[in-house]
Amino acid sequence: MAKPIVAIVGRPNVGKSTFFNRIAGKRISIVEDKPGVTRDRIYTEAEWLNNTFTMIDTGGIEPDTQDIILSQMRRQAEIAIETADVIVFMVDGREGLTASDEDVANMLRRTKKPVLLVVNKIDTKDLPSSFYDFYQLGLGEPIPISSVNSLGLGDLLDEIIAKFPEDRDEIYEDDTIKVAVIGKPNVGKSSIINTILGEERVIVSDIAGTTRDAIDTPFTHEEDKYVFIDTAGIRRKSRIHENIEKYSVIRSFTAVDRADVCLLVIDASEGVTEQDTKIAGYAHEQGKSTIIVVNKWDVVEKDTHTMNQYIKDIKDKLSFMLYAPILFVSAKTKQRMYQILETIKFVSNQHAMRVQTGMLNDIIGEATLLNQPPSDKGKRLKIYYATQVSVRPPTFIIFINDRELTHFSYTRYLENKIREAFGFEGTPIWIQYREKGGDE
Ligand SMILES: Nc1nc2c(ncn2[C@@H]2O[C@H](COP(=O)(O)OP(=O)(O)OP(=O)(O)O)[C@@H](O)[C@H]2O)c(=O)[nH]1
Ligand SMILES: Nc1nc2c(ncn2[C@@H]2O[C@H](COP(=O)(O)OP(=O)(O)OP(=O)(O)O)[C@@H](O)[C@H]2O)c(=O)[nH]1
Helix, strand or coil: CCCCEEEEEECCCCCHHHHHHHHCCCEEEEEEEECCEEEEEEEEEEEECCEEEEEEECCCCCCCCHHHHHHHHHHHHHHHHHHCCEEEEEEECCCCCCHHHHHHHHHHHCCCCCEEEEEECCCCCCCCHHHHHHHHHCCCCCEECECCCCECHHHHHHHHHHCCCCCHHHHCCCCCEEEEEECCCCCCHHHHHHHHHCCCCEEECCCCCCCCCCCCEEEEECCEEEEECCCHHHHCCCHHHHHHHHHHHHHHHHHHHHCCEEEEEEECCCCCCHHHHHHHHHHHHCCCEEEEEEECHHHCCCCCCHHHHHHHHHHHHCHHHCCCCEEECCCCCCCCCHHHHHHHHHHHHHHCCCCCHHHHHHHHHHHHHHCCCCEECCEECCEEEEEEEECCCCEEEEEECCHHHCCHHHHHHHHHHHHHHHCCCCCCCEEEEEECCCCC
16 A cells, blocks of 8 residues: 655754654664764654554754755755655744745745645744744745644644545556565666566556656556556656665655565675665565565676575575575676566465465364474464465464464464465465364
8 A cells, every 4th residue: 555655854953853753653764874974764654543654754964064954954855855745844933934944945845745834842822923934935824833742733644644645556457566676776776677678578658647746667568567666766867866866765665565566676796785684674564575686696706606605695684585586687688687577477476366265274284283283381272274364465364272372483384384385485474363262
């Protein structure tokens, strides 16, 4: 499902972090590596009235010289414009309007994306007279809030939600395979995408009737429909894109949310990095299928062991997704590139595969005979039966006597047996337990 993205922009000290902490849910911090500085970017899920969305803090600005603050604010605004669906521009109601607020407002007025002007630190019901100055920014009605006292936050969240775009995935037919190409900057994502799109039997289609900027690239290959999710920044390298390419990680998370299949691109000369592990972990938790694509294989000096060593290293570092196929390619020499689409189609089918209940229970029955379920204090886990309740990812419910007796190692064992019997290559499998009273 497409989750809208909300970005918060504003001068240092206006209260962005305070606001963020008030509404943030589970956090994922993203490390941005810049020469000399390592900084955490914050990306979090938030929920209001059953609407879930992603919030990004475009970053704290180190209070330094006025020049640096200004250039960093511009950069924040660029990131927000490029990445977000709704932009929250926060100003300080105690300090009043400043010149740098005006500068950022000038940038934000030029985007077609919705911008909400939020005046923080209005801690009482009475608006100070300086509040009305903010109308000059030309960004509509200023919205007063107090993050510290939690005033006005509900109304603000209502307005944010009202500005969310229509669900953008509805434009694709159900049988379209949605692919996110993810990975660090410079690993070769755009080279891979462009090579695939340049293949003879690939036809790039237009998306008709959308008002949004075309951020995706739909195409067909031998009657099968695919779409590369969120390729705008990847394929067209605009000047702005150069500035914000570090944020490809944030974009990766949101692309994963919308995809069925993730291509995790790794640079063969670098191997698996910490950032790759983080994004792969996210894809796994979200139940997406993943293919690991080791690109730039042409630059690696190889002997007979090289590929196996790579496979071992990847399996060590990404040990939670041993199910992911690993491809070694070169977008430059086109070596094995044809395997990518084939594998996407294969893995997408595995992700959507349904198995018969009878066969499933035969497999589980055999598994419990071979290796008894765990017991505790004389009581043994009993497995009554299992059924697959959904796909994408394949999800199983196993009916048992007592949840307390389940153990992750036994769940892992059952998962392996299911995989041995049915495959499910490239996809995580979810197993849930339900207690069923008595021995009926
Ligand atoms: N009176 C008042 N103070 C606030 C409010 N919200 C935040 N503050 C204070 O303003 C100061 C700055 O808040 P932060 O949330 O750190 O500001 P920020 O915009 O995230 O700052 P940077 O991280 O430097 O970009 C802190 O001392 C907060 O306690 C508010 O609603 N009312
Ligand atoms: N030797 C070699 N170079 C490659 C290969 N694929 C891409 N490159 C080069 O690697 C550089 C980065 O490739 P891109 O396709 O722009 O990488 P990207 O991941 O899209 O980068 P960002 O848009 O910055 O995230 C370019 O100079 C490519 O020519 C490959 O298979 N082998």
